[in-house]
Every structure is written in C-alpha cells, then in structure tokens.
Amino acid sequence: MSKKMVSVVVMRKLLFVTGTRADFGKLEPLAVAARDHGFDVSFWVTGMHMMARYGLTKIEVRRIQGVGVTEYSNQDEGDPQDVILAKTVLGFSEFVRGHQPDLVIVHGDRIEALACAIVCATNYLRCAHVEGGEVSGTIDELFRHCNTKLAFCHFVSSHSAADRVARLGEPKDSIYVIGSPELDIHSKPSGVSLQTVRDYYGIPFSDYGICTFHPVTSEQDTMAEQAMNLFQALDASGKNFVVILPNNDPGSDDIMAVINKLPTDRFRILPSMRFSNFSELMKNAACIVGNSSAGVREAPFLSIPSLDVGTRQNARAQSTSITIVRAGEFENILAFLEQNWGKRYPANDDFGQGSASESFVEIMGQDSFWQAKLQKAFVDHG
Numbered sequence: 001m002s003k004k005m006v007s008v009v010v011m012r013k014l015l016f017v018t019g020t021r022a023d024f025g026k027l028e029p030l031a032v033a034a035r036d037h038g039f040d041v042s043f044w045v046t047g048m049h050m051m052a053r054y055g056l057t058k059i060e061v062r063r064i065q066g067v068g069v070t071e072y073s074n075q076d077e078g079d080p081q082d083v084i085l086a087k088t089v090l091g092f093s094e095f096v097r098g099h100q101p102d103l104v105i106v107h108g109d110r111i112e113a114l115a116c117a118i119v120c121a122t123n124y125l126r127c128a129h130v131e132g133g134e135v136s137g138t139i140d141e142l143f144r145h146c147n148t149k150l151a152f153c154h155f156v157s158s159h160s161a162a163d164r165v166a167r168l169g170e171p172k173d174s175i176y177v178i179g180s181p182e183l184d185i186h187s188k189p190s191g192v193s194l195q196t197v198r199d200y201y202g203i204p205f206s207d208y209g210i211c212t213f214h215p216v217t218s219e220q221d222t223m224a225e226q227a228m229n230l231f232q233a234l235d236a237s238g239k240n241f242v243v244i245l246p247n248n249d250p251g252s253d254d255i256m257a258v259i260n261k262l263p264t265d266r267f268r269i270l271p272s273m274r275f276s277n278f279s280e281l282m283k284n285a286a287c288i289v290g291n292s293s294a295g296v297r298e299a300p301f302l303s304i305p306s307l308d309v310g311t312r313q314n315a316r317a318q319s320t321s322i323t324i325v326r327a328g329e330f331e332n333i334l335a336f337l338e339q340n341w342g343k344r345y346p347a348n349d350d351f352g353q354g355s356a357s358e359s360f361v362e363i364m365g366q367d368s369f370w371q372a373k374l375q376k377a378f379v380d381h382g
Helices: 003-009 021-036 058-062 081-099 111-122 140-150 159-167 182-186 194-201 217-237 252-259 275-283 293-301 330-340 356-364 367-371
Strands: 013-018 040-045 068-071 103-107 127-130 153-156 175-177 209-212 241-244 267-270 288-290 306-309 322-325
Touching (some): 013 021, 013 081, 021 356, 040 058, 058 068, 081 111, 103 111, 127 140, 182 275, 182 293, 209 217, 209 293, 293 306
Parallel strands (some): 013 103, 103 127, 153 175, 209 241, 241 267, 306 322
C-alpha cells in the first residue's frame, strides 16, 4: 500500500458496533486490519457482551491493542426486543454526537445493528453493513434487510448476497463482495494448541462434537420442546459434546433449562469462548451440531460435517457437508452422528478464502469510497 494511501486513511475514524460474541468474531479481523493500515479504530460494545450470564465477553474486545473501546449496557434481564431497540438508539445517539465517526460498521441482523443504523441514517452518518443480503426464512431476516436499506454501503459475503442487496434497490457501486470475515481467522493458525484450549476451558475429552442451539424468535413457544428433542438425541448417542450457550433472544431461558440438566461427564457447557480458541476447537471437532451460522458457514470451510437443526439457518448455505433435520427427528440425528462423526469433506469456499480483511482495507483506502454521496435513491436494476 502506498504512503499516499496511508496518509489519507490515517485521519479516518472507523467505529465498529458489536453486541454479540458472533458479530465480534466477524468484525475483529476487519478492525485489526484497518488499525494496522493507519485508521483510527474504535468499538462501541453493547448487548450480550455486557451480560454476566453470557461470559462478559466485553473483555475480549478490550484485548485488542491500539483501538478505542466504549461500553454501553442496553438491556436488563427480560427486556423485550423493542425496549432493547429503544435503549440502544438513545445510547448510541448520545455517543456519536461526541465521537463523530467517519464510518460506522454494523453487522448482520441483530437488534443492536438496526438501532445504530437508524441513528446513522437520522444523523446523516456513513454506515457500512457487513453481510447483508443473507436469507434465513426467520424473523431476523427482516432486521437484516432493514439494515441494508439504512446503510451507505455493503460488504457482503458472496455474489448471491450482492445480487439480493442490488434487488433491494441499492446501487451496485456501493456493494463490495469481500467474503465472510470470520474465515480470515479460520484460514490461519489459531496460535494456540488444542491441549491448551482443553486445559483452559476444562474440556475433559479429546473426541468431541460442538453444539450451539439458539432460539428462533418466531418459534419461542416451542423452543423448550425443540431443545429437549435435540439434546435427548445427543445424550442417547453416547458421544461427547462441548455446548456453547445460546444467544439472548426470546426463548433462550427455555433452552438453557434443558442444557443445565445434561450429564456433565459428556457435556461441557460454556457461556462463550475466545474466537481463536473456538477456531482451534472447531478445527479438531468430530462435527458441528445445532443452528448456529458456524455450522453452515465455517464448518464447510473447515471441511467439518455439520447438522443444521430446525429453521434458523433456512436457505442460508448449501454444501455436501451439511445435513438438515428438524429438532424432533431423533433417528435422523443419531444416524448423522453415526455416519459423519470425525469425517472430513472437501473444503467449501463459497464465502471466500479468508481474505475479507485485505479486501476491506483496500476499499477503505480508495478516495472514490469516501467521495460517494450519502443521499440514497432506489435503483431499479431492471
């Protein structure tokens, strides 16, 4: 990168918004790359990061050297989504008035991203949306597409996602295909050994699967039954699992109630993990089970078989390594574990090859990016 380019970007203030351990894993590679290329980088940390029951993962954001970090607690236990939205709008609005970022970067479909995108739109601030254009078939998809319409530009994970963003009326020159940023971490050595990870998190077994089962907001009334069906099957398999606790969407308490009854000799339950440690754990896992995006995005990239349970990741991705079942399909879950445990598939690079951060900083260094008009107009691409 030229000295002239660095002299331009050093004055730009980039503000990354993170509300969950999942979006932080995707935003961290972009933020670190931007920092290393001379940008003034900071994080606004809120949501699950601030909650003890999810491991107070704000600590992980503070581990990044050379970036600013501001924390904001946007919810109390039991707050509904609309209240969380309102609190986040108020908190972020007050913050950006003093911070005045050149670009705010939000991710995905979370309520915190929506709140901050609204604040950017109403304050005429540039907002970049990471991983727009994804589809799932769940209510979260509404938030994702809202964020697309509120954003100034779009960093998407695939050409199919880019096409969907364009069909929402966004200018094609505001859409950048960079791949999935979390794959940047998985494509490189984690920097830790599996034994170190096992020792740190108290994982007693070397042969294990990983399970994460999140609530589906529109299916809140059945989450307890779905969780019970899934974990009964995992228990009946006789295999070992590391279980990562679900996010804080409505229905999470019902899932946790089931998880807390699992036998501790074969189920190691963790509120969260550092992303580098999770990457190493994934690379050595026999399989991935549940409805996390890790099963449909990261597992295929790492050649790991995954069982996608329920509707949360509907239409999100397809790969020969992914098997789709409903939570109540007891025999099919057992069959997957028996037939795929420890198997490896050809790596899938539909969402990039682990170079999203390089593409991101290259785009950030272009004068044309910063000269684009903030005023948006619907583009009918025909």
